[in-house]
Amino acid sequence: MTVANPAAPVVIVGAAMGGLRAAESLRRSGYTGAIRVVGEELHAPYNRPPLSKEVLATDVTHEAVAFPSRAEMGDVEWMLGVRATAVDLDARTLTTDDGEVQPWRALVIATGLRARRLDFAPIAGRHVVRSLDDAMALRAELTEGARVVVVGSGFLGCELSATARKLGCEVTIVTPSAEPMMRPLGELVAKEMRRRLTNEGVDIFSGVTVAAINGETTVESVELSDGTVVPADVLIESVGSECNTEWLESTDLDLSDGVLADNAMRAVTTSGVARDDVYVVGDIARFPNPMFDDVARRIEHWNIPTDTGKRAGAVLAAHLADDGSFADVVAKPFAPVPSFWSNQFEIKLQAYGLLGLVSDDDIRVLEGDLSDQAAVGYYRDDRLVGVLGIGMKAALLPYRKQIAEGGA
């Protein structure tokens, strides 16, 4: 491969947390050349989790969630409000929706996910929460007494339900699952979560889907697959997400679920070749984590954009430095401990590892009592792969260590 565009900038596509961390890491790792970050949203990078919790419950502003800007980032160029539409990996160019074609010397893919939508005609009153603008639009409708139907019972749906309830709304969850948070937490814990959410006044219709959305100009009710009609002023769709990979479709990168990367976060082609000039970060990256096994997975946990962004920045900086350090940096083991948290009413969940790797429903209460505070272990083939704290924090630390050391 000829080295195209040696004078061009490193272009990072995606201006959220992963793109920010990759840029910071490039600078910290000694890369002093040009960096350009291209992002579809007009906002500078901000922290998303409060958008369904603390910030949604008060005032939704960019200031409340913006990441601080570090001094070393002063000469990074931000191209915001521009969407990437295509990329040419041979010519090393990026095409954006303003018609520009720009060269790059290395590319960082950080375009993340977007909210999946239900397949119904557009009508006022339908919401998702992924971006700051989404949260602002929803906040305006969460008035006291509003009837809110939340479709989906993952963490996001349950958090939004709790926040809406706190704001005085009547809240109904509609979910195809048997219990809320069933898939991420397993039946044992999910049953307890249903008890707690119900106690807080959230109605839960489980084992059903949305059959129709009724209303003239705005949502008036939601018809469920079992024929039940639930009155609604606001419909929140938290039914998962989709990867923003369309702009990569003309390349030979492996896009079978997100973008495949190796353990150095280098993008991998369909023929299994890792490219030294193309990197993937954040929840769009499907990469192997030797803490668990050699299977590449996408991980939609909050710490992953930071960990993968730092890793990609360090490896790419070594590649660009061309000082002989590259092989050593690539060989350095990268095994981030996935972690997430979720607050719903007084329920404080915190977890480390990958709970979803559990085998044979081997979920054990390690400490405490599920109906109060507890530490819950998730096991695969008798090895600890995840730990969940319900109201417990410091008690999780030894289990986190155990997971990081391979779970034995």
Added chain:
Amino acid sequence: MIKIEVDMNQCQHYGQCVFEAPDNFKLNDDDKLEYVAEAPDSERDNIEAAVDVCPMQAIRIVE
């Protein structure tokens, strides 16, 4: 010397900072964050990592 500030109104005691900079941050027996507000310059990378991983973005380095 690095000076650290934690906005205790923001802090939700998640303890992510504890892993990055254990010399400066810890969770006490009541699951509350306790921290040492000063660190030697040699700790800068760890403190910056702690700032990055705070879910509430409650930690800052006072320059």
